[in-house]
Amino acid sequence: MTTETRVSGEKGSQEYLIFGLGNEEYGIDILNVQEIRGCDKVTRVPNAPDFLLGVTNLRGVIVPIVDLRVRFNLPVGAQEQDTVVIVLNLNTRIVGMVVDGVADVLSLSREQIKPTPDITSALSSRYLLGLGVIDHRMMILVNIEKLLSREELDEMDALTDALG
Numbered sequence: 001m002t003t004e005t006r007v008s009g010e011k012g013s014q015e016y017l018i019f020g021l022g023n024e025e026y027g028i029d030i031l032n033v034q035e036i037r038g039c040d041k042v043t044r045v046p047n048a049p050d051f052l053l054g055v056t057n058l059r060g061v062i063v064p065i066v067d068l069r070v071r072f073n074l075p076v077g078a079q080e081q082d083t084v085v086i087v088l089n090l091n092t093r094i095v096g097m098v099v100d101g102v103a104d105v106l107s108l109s110r111e112q113i114k115p116t117p118d119i120t121s122a123l124s125s126r127y128l129l130g131l132g133v134i135d136h137r138m139m140i141l142v143n144i145e146k147l148l149s150r151e152e153l154d155e156m157d158a159l160t161d162a163l164g
Contacts, residue, residue, distance in 0.1 A: 013107045016132060018139055019086065019099040022074055025139040026099075027106065027132055032144050034087045034094065036102055045159060049152065053098055055163060058087065062163050064156040065096040071147065072127070088144060093153060106139075108132045113141065 016027035017036075042054040042065050053067040065085060069076050082101035087094060114131045129141040148156070 013109045015105055015107050016139070016141060017086065017102065018104040018106055019084075019102045021068055021072065021100055022077070025103060025137070026068075027108075027139045027141045028086070028088075028144045030105060032088045032090065034089050037085045037087060037096075039083045039085050039098060042098075045163070048159060049155065052156065052159075055160060056085075056096065058094070058096075061094060062160040063087065063094050063096050064160055065098060066148070067098050069098075090144065090148070090153070093157065095148070095156070106132070106134060108134070108141075 015030040017030050017033050018025055018027045020026070037058075040056055042056050044054040045052065048054070051066055051070045053065045053070075055062050055064050057063075067076070068074075077100070083098065084102055085096040085098055086102070087096050112133055113129070114133055116128045116130055127142055127147055129143045132139045132141050
């Protein structure tokens with residue numbers, strides 16, 4: 001999952017950063033992405049929510065790091081060479097997400113985004129925008145704005161304020 005491909009944008013299309021978790025590809029709106037970093041040292045915080053891997057210092061700012069494998073109820077794997085942190089800007093908050101690797105930036109038209117199937121659980125459909133389909137490739141599009149609840153964001157704010 002280390003190939004970098006850019007599909008040229010079309011009118012009415014939106015760009016997604018495509019990343020991997022396990023054997024699946026996921027996409028998030030590229031406009032929320034601030035940067036992509038190697039998985040630096042993450043400091044674990046006692047009594048933090050289970051999905052919060054810890055915090056890291058990013059140029060003097062304490063940034064909470066979310067483990068998407070835990071958030072999506074996937075088996076937790078060891079960090080490997082391709083493991084990265086996607087730093088996101090979520091409603092003026094900076095949050096990092098640990099993923100297995102970044103694959104592409106793709107431009108998807110509305111026609112290439114399909115609704116999530118009815119068979120998905122309430123948990124998964126809460127986080128999903130739909131399925132992106134290009135040729136024979138399919139990726140799960142994540143609604144990054146709904147990935148963390150207001151309460152969870154407030155809890156992370158309190159945690160980083162206490163550490164900062």
